[in-house]
Amino acid sequence: MKSNIITAKSLRAMGFPESPVIPVVLEAVKKHLKHTASADIEAQLKALLQAPENFYNDSVFATAAQKLKPPVEDTTTGGDISLNSTGISFAIYGASGIEAGAMHQMYTAAKLPVAVAGALMPDAHQGYGLPIGGVLATNNAVIPYGVGVDIGCRMCLSIFDIVPTELVQRENFFTRELLEATLFGSGAQFKQPANHAVMDSDVFDALPLLKSLKDRAWRQLGSSGSGNHFAEFGAVHIVDADTLPGVPAGTYIGLLTHSGSRALGANIAAHYTKLAKQLRRLPGDAANLAWLTLDEEAGAEYWMAMNLAGDYASACHHIIHAKVARQLGRRPLTMIENHHNFAWKETWNGQEVIVHRKGATPAAAGVLGIIPGSMTAPGYIVKGRGEMASVNSASHGAGRLMSRSKAMQNITHEAMKAELKKHGVKLLGGGLDEAPFAYKDIQAVMQEQTSLVDIIGSFQPKIVQMCGDAQRGWRRGPREKWHNDFVEGE
């Protein structure tokens, strides 16, 4: 005797999706509902189809209900993911000076299902995934390209109790010390690397990727890289007498450095963004915003590796600053430093979130940071105001006005030389793509963020070192072993 009339064909007609749902439903019916009337079964199947969530613990249809669960609802598992149709709202500082591409990237990021809060800083420009100058808070998700390629890129300032006129009077001495304490160049490595506790971290041994990167990381420890990275002496003016303990208002010599985590961070970023993109395919422009959750293996690994790269970047600065302090025969009165490419666990609006700052300075209430200008324009020592709308963030610089290629085409060496002379700046290395004209007016950018930070002092560059033409691999033949030419000899 035929017990009922439920077949694959009838299930299809009711609207059940093909494999694996139909076979699972058929099996459940055959196993558990052999003697149930067809009409009753049909009623149950309709209810199942309409609201599978009511059957997740059902004795008959639990498995079928799980298979019916729409995959897009679960943003923490692999596969294709849709953007929300409406993004979270976010504050934009200095909107009139921000290029359309950066705006568009931020609007895309705002539509991520994991997005909680965001903001766009006044120095924003187009990047890869999240724009440079983009801040994004997410729920339990870390976006490798929301941190950026140069993980832990940061500023570090030492303030020495020396009158800044010495930078002019003893220019050759300070120039020599700067050259001796630093190593610039893409791929540059020390022949006799420094030692630092960061290299003893057992995290290097926890992951095969980090193990493979450890030796080069050691050889690059204390180096600065290329691009917009620099090491410079300048005149520090402290205007706020109350903020820095042991540093009264007045003028000092400062050593300011800007660099990141070299090949270590770049390779961590490349590895985990690739993994994230495999795990979570996002549509169109959002593809580079693929994330990892903190409770999955890859996400936990990235978090660990990112923090190591942050510690490593910090160590690189400290090595430079220690070399200089030793040569000056002085301890700095104070040091100020901050990452501006990183992700932090923070509380925002009462919720624990992951805050990505990709080219943005942490600016929670009372937090100190450094916002550089250009090689001739002043940078600023700032204290955060804890503005919620900016997700406790501020800009990380003036922001580019011209792309590198545009700067190379439009700026002449003569104009650059004249500008350096006008500001009394001595430049070591550096290219036209880093010329002051390629950057926005830092004073105007600071005006856009008066609600985000208070200025407690400034830094006027005097002797600036950047990566020179000779250290730029891309200027040479592609197959040339360029890095051997400028490895430091110590």
Add this chain to the structure above:
DNA sequence: ATGTGC
């Protein structure tokens, strides 16, 4: 930003 290959 890095320094090697989609």
